Amino acid sequence: MIGPCTHSGRTQDGRGTRRTATRRDILAAAEELVLENGLAGLRTKDLVRRAGVSERTVFNHFDSIEDTALTRIEEYLTPPVLRPGRPRGHPRGGASHGRP
Numbered sequence: 001m002i003g004p005c006t007h008s009g010r011t012q013d014g015r016g017t018r019r020t021a022t023r024r025d026i027l028a029a030a031e032e033l034v035l036e037n038g039l040a041g042l043r044t045k046d047l048v049r050r051a052g053v054s055e056r057t058v059f060n061h062f063d064s065i066e067d068t069a070l071t072r073i074e075e076y077l078t079p080p081v082l083r084p085g086r087p088r089g090h091p092r093g094g095a096s097h098g099r100p
Contacts (some may be wrong), residue, residue, distance in 0.1 A: 030068035
């Protein structure tokens, strides 16, 4: 069995940061489960186990279990420059790390 997603940075302080990290964990877990089992195989009990959250937490973030998969698909289809939190005009939306 694969454990809870740990690629979220949950150790950061701040409620907003934790909320964002939790949402990211849920979406990552949903993606993993869909890739493993197909969309029809996305079940709440598996998602909460994989994401390491409660069922209530999932539904505080999303209206339905299907919404987790649809949100992840939408992220892949939305161009990075149009995603929230990305500076306008920056092609990658992040720091350039010293590159022009």
